[in-house]
Amino acid sequence: MAVKIEKFTSEDRGRGYRTVTRVKVGELVLKAQPFVHVLCNTERGNRCDFCLRSTESLLRCSSCKFSRYCNVKCQRSAWTCHKAECKSLKKVSPRIPPGSVRLMSRILYKLKDKSCESQTITEFMSLQSHDTALTPEKKEQFSQLLFVLNQYVDEGTLPNDVSDLLCIFGRMTSNSFSVCDSEMKPIGVGIYPSASLLNHSCDPNCVAVFNGTDLCIRAVKPISVGDECVISYIEMMSTTSERREHLQDQYYFQCVCHACKDIDKDNLKQSIQCHTGGCNEPIVMKNNGFAACSKCGHQYDKTHHQIVSQSVNVVKQALLKIEDAKKQQNIELVLQLCEQHLENSVLHSYNIYMVQLFDKAMDVCIELQQWESALNYGLKTTEPYRLHYPSYHPNTGVQFARIAKLQMYLSYLQEAHRYLQEALNILEVTHGKGHPLTTDLQRLLHECQEERRVQRTKQLDADDPLRGAQIVNVHQKDI
Structure with missing residues (x-):
C-alpha cells in the first residue's frame, strides 16, 4: 500500500495524521495490528483467543484450560503472549479475571519481554496517559485493578513505583479500541499505538473497522492533500452534550468540531411527534420551546418542554432496565419493555432514544424468531440512520x-x-x-x-x- 499519510504535531490537537496524497472515498489509509488485545469474557468459548474469529470447534490450552484457539497455528502464535499469562490464569483458577486485568497484565508482560521490538514499546510508551487528569472515579478503578493485579501477576511484574503503573493504566484506558465483529458488535479490546494518533471529530472523514484483529482505517470522504485524517471515538447517534460528556470523561478534551455546533441536527435527534390529525411530523426545539409544525402549522407551547423532558427520562430509565434484563437473559421482559415505551410515545421516530428502542426490539424479536416484527422494527430505523x-x-x-x-x-x-x-x-x-x-x-x-x-x-x-x-x-x- 502506497504511503498516503504522515504524522504531524499541532499546538491545539497534539499529534495526528495528515494526507500526503489525495485520498478517495473507500481508500485504505492505515492498517494496524494490536500491541496487545484480549477477547471479551462474554465471547469465551465462541471465538479464538488469538485471531478472535468465530468457530464451532476450539482447542483448549491444556495447561490453564482457559484460553481457546481455532487451530494449532493460532495456539502457537499466541504462545509468546500467553506463556506468562498461562501461569497467572492457573494461579487464580477457577476465578475468571476481568478483561481489564487481562489487558493490563498483557501490557506489563509485553513491556518486560526482551524479544519485543523496542520501537513497538516506544510507540506505546509515547501515548498520552492523562495520569494527572484522572477523575476520582478513574482513580478508584485503578485501585481496584491494582488489588486484583497483585493477586494475578507473578512477583516482579508490577513496576516498583505505583505512579509508573498509573501512567500505564492511563495509556490503556485512553487509547484502547473496542474490537468489533463484522456486525460492529464489540468482541474484544485492543491497543493500537499507531492508530491512537488519529484525532477525533464528530463528523469524521475516516472510519475504523476490523478484520479479525487487524484495524483498518478507510476514508469515507474525499481528503485533500495536507488535510488531517480524523475518526470518531464514540457513538455518533447521540446528542452533543452526551458526546462531549463521554469525550471529556474518557479522553479528557472538549470537542468543538462543526458537528457539535449544528444545533438543527442536534434538535432533530431530540424531536417530538406532531399529533395533530395524524400529522406525525417531527417537531424540534426552538428558543427553549418547540417550533411550529412545518407541515400542519400547529403551535406547541412551553408546557410541552416539561412533558417531553419527563418522557425522555422515562425512556432513558427503560433503556437501563432493558440492559439489566438482557444481562439476566430475560428476553421476554426486554420485548415487553420495548413495546411498552414505544406505544403512544410523544417522541418522534427520529428521536435517538426511540431509535435505540427500535434497535433493541429488533434484536430481541430476531432472538425470539419473530421475523415479521423484527423486520417492522428494523424498517423504522432506516430513516433515522440515514439522517443521523x-x-x-x-x-x-x-x-x-x-x-x-x-x-x-x-x-x-x-x-x-x-x-x-x-x-x-x-x-x-x-x-x-x-x-x-x-x-x-x-x-x-x-x-x-x-x-x-x-x-x-x-x-x-x-x-x-x-x-x-x-x-x-x-x-x-x-x-
Whole structure:
C-alpha cells in the first residue's frame, strides 16, 4: 500500500495524521495490528483467543484450560503472549479475571519481554496517559485493578513505583479500541499505538473497522492533500452534550468540531411527534420551546418542554432496565419493555432514544424468531440512520444488511434487493471490497437476483397457463 499519510504535531490537537496524497472515498489509509488485545469474557468459548474469529470447534490450552484457539497455528502464535499469562490464569483458577486485568497484565508482560521490538514499546510508551487528569472515579478503578493485579501477576511484574503503573493504566484506558465483529458488535479490546494518533471529530472523514484483529482505517470522504485524517471515538447517534460528556470523561478534551455546533441536527435527534390529525411530523426545539409544525402549522407551547423532558427520562430509565434484563437473559421482559415505551410515545421516530428502542426490539424479536416484527422494527430505523449517521457509516450498512436478510427470508425479494444493494454500496467503502462481510453480501445479492428471476418466471407462468406449453412446443420444433 502506497504511503498516503504522515504524522504531524499541532499546538491545539497534539499529534495526528495528515494526507500526503489525495485520498478517495473507500481508500485504505492505515492498517494496524494490536500491541496487545484480549477477547471479551462474554465471547469465551465462541471465538479464538488469538485471531478472535468465530468457530464451532476450539482447542483448549491444556495447561490453564482457559484460553481457546481455532487451530494449532493460532495456539502457537499466541504462545509468546500467553506463556506468562498461562501461569497467572492457573494461579487464580477457577476465578475468571476481568478483561481489564487481562489487558493490563498483557501490557506489563509485553513491556518486560526482551524479544519485543523496542520501537513497538516506544510507540506505546509515547501515548498520552492523562495520569494527572484522572477523575476520582478513574482513580478508584485503578485501585481496584491494582488489588486484583497483585493477586494475578507473578512477583516482579508490577513496576516498583505505583505512579509508573498509573501512567500505564492511563495509556490503556485512553487509547484502547473496542474490537468489533463484522456486525460492529464489540468482541474484544485492543491497543493500537499507531492508530491512537488519529484525532477525533464528530463528523469524521475516516472510519475504523476490523478484520479479525487487524484495524483498518478507510476514508469515507474525499481528503485533500495536507488535510488531517480524523475518526470518531464514540457513538455518533447521540446528542452533543452526551458526546462531549463521554469525550471529556474518557479522553479528557472538549470537542468543538462543526458537528457539535449544528444545533438543527442536534434538535432533530431530540424531536417530538406532531399529533395533530395524524400529522406525525417531527417537531424540534426552538428558543427553549418547540417550533411550529412545518407541515400542519400547529403551535406547541412551553408546557410541552416539561412533558417531553419527563418522557425522555422515562425512556432513558427503560433503556437501563432493558440492559439489566438482557444481562439476566430475560428476553421476554426486554420485548415487553420495548413495546411498552414505544406505544403512544410523544417522541418522534427520529428521536435517538426511540431509535435505540427500535434497535433493541429488533434484536430481541430476531432472538425470539419473530421475523415479521423484527423486520417492522428494523424498517423504522432506516430513516433515522440515514439522517443521523454520515453517508458512509458501517452501522448503517450493517443495519440495512440485517433488514435485507429478514426480507429475503420472508420472500420480500424486491425490497431485499434494494437494501442489499444499498448496504453493499456503504460497506464496500467502509470495509473494502475484499472484506468477508462485503463478499458475503455480494453472494447474497446474487442469490437474491436469482430468486427474483425464478419468482418472476413463476408469476408469468401463473398469469399465462399456456406460456409454459408454448415454450415446450418451441423447443420441440427446434429439435
